[in-house]
Amino acid sequence: MEISTALLGNAIIAGLLLGGFYAAVSVGISISFGMLDVVNIAHPAFILLGSYIAYIVNDTMGFDPIVVSVAVSPLFFMLGMALYRVYYLCFEKRGQESLRGLAFFFGVLFITEVTLVLIFGVDYRMVQTAYSETTLRLGVLDFPLRLVVPFLVSLAMVVGVQLFLTHTFFGRAVLAVAQDQLALRLMGINPYKVKERAFALSIATAGVAGAFLIVIQPVQPSIGRDFIGLAFAVCVLGGMGSVWGTLLGAFVLGFAESFTATFFGPSWAPAVSFGLLLATLAFRPSGLLGR
Amino acid sequence: MSNRAFALVAFVIALAIVAASQLVHNEYFFSAAYTVLQFVILATAWNILGGYTGYVNFGSAAFFAVGAYSTVFLYKAFQPPLIVMILTGTLVAGMLGLGLGYLTLRLRGVFFAIASLAMAVVLFTFVVNWDYVGGARGAYILQPREVPFGFPRYIHLLYAAMVLMAAFALVVARAIETSTLGRGLAAIRDDELAAECSGVPTLRLKIFSAAVSGALMGMAGTTFPYYLSYIEPSSAFGLSYAVNSIAMPLIGGMLSWPGPLIGAVLLGTIQQLVQVTVSSAWNLLIVGVLLVAFVTLAPNGIMGWVDAWRRRKH
DSSP, X not given: OOOOHHHHHHHHHHHHHHHHHHXXXXXHHIIIIIISOOOOTTHHHHHHHHHHHHHHHHHHHOOOHHHHHHHHHHHHHHHHXXXXXXXXIIIITTTOIIIIXXXXXXXXXXXXXXXXXXXXXXXXXXXXXXXXXXXEEETTEEEEHHHHHHHHHHHHHHHHHHHHHHHXXXXXXXXXXXXXXXXXXXXXXXXXXXXXXXXXXXXXXXXXXXXXXXXXXXXXXXXHHHHHHHHHXXXXXXXXXXXXXXXXXXXXXXXXXXXXXXXXXXXXXXXXXHHHHHHHHHHOTTOTTOO | OOHHHHXXXXXXXXXXXXXXXXXXXXXXHHHHHHHHHHHHHHHHHHHHHHTTTOOOOOOHHHHHHHXXXXXXXXXXXXXXXXXXXXXXXXXXHHHHHXXXXXXXXXXXXXXXXXXXXXXXXXXXXXXXXXXXXXXXXXXXXXXXXXXXXXXXXXXHHHHHHHHHHXXXXXXXXXXHHHSHHHHHXXXXXXXXXXXXXXXXXXXXXXXXXXXHHHHHHHHHHHTHHHHHSEEOHHHHTOHHHHHHHHHHHXXXXXXSTHHHHHHHHHHHHHHHHHHHHSOHHHHHHXXXXXXXXXXXXXXXXXXXXXXXXXXXXX
């Protein structure tokens, strides 16, 4: 098969833009799973919730979905705090997080999905924005704005999270929880308080990522599941608990999926992220930038 | 009761159930009972790895589908008798459990859980792209015109096979539970490090239980293509199998073999009733809500209540 430069170039651009979006999807898992040791497989449920809230507001009032998602992110923050409180009281405190905690999050994911199906049905929903139809052209390369805008905002969010974690007192407390909870207790800090807010932050990023998702593609309740493996693949691939690792992992995955879709057909793309995840787990469980 | 005596009793009861149900004239009974029994096998199989060993498998649907699609493959290739299909599907799913366990059970439990989810999607993609077994369009499987063993219709034969397979799954689960092996698995569940230090061959036991659990799940799927006469990837890989096979043992109780049985019969029957009277979307919502409610409020399930009640009596 002859590979034209235009095809190759566009595959690279698509991978890059996709990777930025994947970083936004995964940064929350990187915090909850990588740093707090809370295996939140219900993360995609909150991404979808973000998508549908953005959809409703966009459909009724015509506001931009990404602006809406940033505006409602305090709500997601509070939702995250409540969810962590239940998780802590029922599972973490009793030392049952490994089996029952996982089943709990799986149940939450499932309930959210079915509730969305009961309310909105299984039709694909999409949003209208000022930029969704526009595509910038640079020679033979295409830059569709519906991918470029989420890419830029997503990068800003991920870099913001990283700066927050390394440059504020609270952020460093989160990193300390990731390293040694007992030591934190000895310093007179309650790890529960730190974890509660950090988990809430991770859910807030999910809400914003949901708006990116619905700008990029039409959304239907069951697509959330596909993002579980994707987000965990990115986190494990990049190295647990490292935001830069997550960013790197997201780009690797974005390129891998975009090349597979371009050269082997889109129906093979889902297998890529999961195949990469299985391979990473089998051969290098600490990830690319792992500790 | 020794395992041999239990096996004998289980199979005698199973044969009695099959014989007694021939008196039922309602055809719907057989197809509903088939579904409930299918869940009994899935829940019992999940519990061997999940309840006894403490490793969560989110990929039940993948093992089930592997069993189902091995039947489709054999149907297209050689059309062997049903028993050959059942044995092959069980074996293939067991190999899959062995492979997945070998790759990921050395890591922390949560990685196994995520890998099992990932495996389901990879296999789904393969089946969708594999035209020989129907690909995304699905495949038609015709039930044979002549039904062996003097059953009036083919669904009666499938139902009888399902009753026997469920009895077999329960016998296997109980045998594992009461053996030294089962105590080794329980030690892994309660404290893996301590188990390793006391000389329990943890990795080997975990891989063994992943293989047995996977094999039984595959077995539950082998007759599925004949049951529906038509199979497509999204029905064989349905998320409801994954959720149900986790929810049923959690609701029934995960520590012993009656738990998954109770959970599966209870939840399976409720779902059959709701499906007929309301709709199948509500079905899944009920399972999800019950799962979350039990896991937060009654972590030891129905068998936990029974045990507490027994203890109070003594």
